[in-house]
Amino acid sequence: MMDGLMKLYAILAFIPVIPFAVVLIGYGTYIKDWKRAFRLAMDVSTVFFIGCVAGQFNLIFNSEFGIYGIMLVMILTGGLLGNAQFRKRGKVEVKRIFRAVWRLSFFAMSVLYVVFMAVLIGRLLFTMSA
Numbered sequence: 001m002m003d004g005l006m007k008l009y010a011i012l013a014f015i016p017v018i019p020f021a022v023v024l025i026g027y028g029t030y031i032k033d034w035k036r037a038f039r040l041a042m043d044v045s046t047v048f049f050i051g052c053v054a055g056q057f058n059l060i061f062n063s064e065f066g067i068y069g070i071m072l073v074m075i076l077t078g079g080l081l082g083n084a085q086f087r088k089r090g091k092v093e094v095k096r097i098f099r100a101v102w103r104l105s106f107f108a109m110s111v112l113y114v115v116f117m118a119v120l121i122g123r124l125l126f127t128m129s130a
Helices: 002-014 017-031 034-061 066-089 094-129
Strands: none
């Protein structure tokens, strides 16, 4: 059972745009609220983007630090946002902080996905031509 889930995650994380499109189109046609569907698609596909970018990082830099680096940056971002919120409002709303970090991670992972994919494709083309 667990092996099957890991294989499914690996397939979906290989191209994380597919889960994004499936959730966006499926949920958007079901509820007819495309803004809410877009937010849900972002939230769902962030998990796949994190896995894919971590794997790409490991391939490019020949390390095993990818997922740990991403989690470290997410935790630090949450701490900084929580500190800013505490200074401004006098209290910390953990749910808002988590949602902000998660959605910021979506945008960061999307950009890193494109950059790392370009680097990997470029590396593949240069090794094939040499």
